[in-house]
Amino acid sequence: MEPFRILVVDDEPAQLELIGGFLRKQGFETTLAESGEKALRSFRDTPFDLVLTDQKMADMSGLDLLKAIRAIQPDAAVIVITAYGTIESAVSAIKGGATDYLAKPVNLDELRYRIEQVRERLRLVSGNRDLREALQRRHRIEGIIGECGQMLELFSMIRRVAPSEATVLIRGESGTGKELVAKAIHYASPRATAPLIRLNCAALPETLLESELFGHEKGAFTGALARRKGRFEVADGGSLFLDEIGDLSLPLQAKLLRVLQEREFERVGSSAPIRVNVRLLAATHRDLEALLRAGQFRDDLYYRLNVVTLLLPPLRERRQDLPLLMDHFLKVFAEKNRKTIRGFSR
Known part of the structure; x- marks a missing residue:
């Protein structure tokens, strides 16, 4: 375990030695400064976990020292x-x-009690920071490569919408990276430590899709040998990414609308309501407006989903990103195949 470093500042030598000696006996790595100016020099040269400063000193008050320290390190812990x-x-x-x-x-x-409180708070802050950094490394926005205007606007929208609870509709052709955007939103949100559950609505027939979404009770249908949680229940506290939502049948659209409105549903074969706290991220490559006009998509569900819309451009509309993508995939596959490749020939 790294030592807990404390800087003690007081222009009274007896008080300085008393506190410094006590803290050293408690096992803290302690540095003493008999003036605010000397304390600032030490603080600039050495990282400290905590500063203990007297308020009334000849050269600089404790509040002035506090202000100077926080100008150097805004989150510095200081006890006056x-x-x-x-x-x-x-x-x-x-x-x-x-x-x-x-x-x-x-x-x-x-x-000693106050110092331990500060120590515990710093430990929690450090743990949360490490966890968030690990999650962001695992699912970071730069996994979506681009520097054209459309992509920069997309990145800006992701950063703005991620901290909110808004439902997000991600639109774009197949292969444009809709699932990557959903991951980026989830892992940059306050729900990052909770699950992100995915379901492709076009991959299953309607009978199975309802069970996948809402779960079922034992004996609800042939083959239902045990109770099973659906994706909404598993995603409770986190996010649910529904890909190809334009392929949902009208009956399932009605059930999805109820979950969005009331935050509750019933498992297949049960009448007991289950409440959930889930953020919905939906995606489609289909023209939802055309489906609306054809009566194949509910207008009330459309407006519930269309709170924030992110449009992903196809590669043919962002040709300036081709060199970036080429370099990225060259590096990825060179490392994967243990090859040294400097670049592309002209």
């Missing part, structure tokens, strides 16, 4: 200690970005 324990100074410290506030004379047991 002062003999002037008024409400006003406490409020000023917290408004200035202090993590916590202690009054002199310092209770060393209380100090």
Whole structure:
């Protein structure tokens, strides 16, 4: 385990040694600074997990030091200690970005408790950051390659819509990367640690598709030997990506509409409602407006799905991205086949 580094700042030598000696005995890696200026020099040179600073010092107040430290590192943890324990100074410290506030004379047991609180918070923040970075490395937007205007606008829309709860309709021809966009939205959203469940609506007949979506009870139909959860239930708390949603039959469209409106459904063979919290991401290569006019797609479902629409351009409309794609796939397949290939011949 890496040592927890603390910078202690106080212009009173006795107080500085008292706190510094106590923290060293507790196993913390402690650096002492008898002035704000010296503390700033140390902070610029060394990464610290926590700064403990006196408020009233001759060369620089603790609040001024706090402001300077946060200008260097905005998320720095700082505890302000002062003999002037008024409400006003406490409020000023917290408004200035202090993590916590202690009054002199310092209770060393209380100090240890406050430090452990900071340590635990930093541990949680670090763990969440590592998890999010791992997820983003696994499903990052740069997996969708492009730098033309249409693709840059698509990337901007993905970043804007991902943090929301909005239903997203992803449209584009086959092979344009609709599933990659759905992954990018999910893994950049607050639901990133929950499941992303996928289902191709064109891959199954209607009878099986209903069971796949909503699940079934034992004995609901021939071959239903046990209760089975559907994709909506499995995706609870996360996202459900329904590809080729334009191929849904009208009866299933009605059932999907109910889930979007009421956030509940019944398994096949049951009348007991099941509530779910699922974000829907849908995709299609079909002309939904033409299906509407032909009476093959419900207009109420269309408007429920069409909250945010992302249109993926085909490669023929983004020819300037061809060199990027060529270089990308050359690198991928060269590494896969353990070949050294510098580039394409002219």
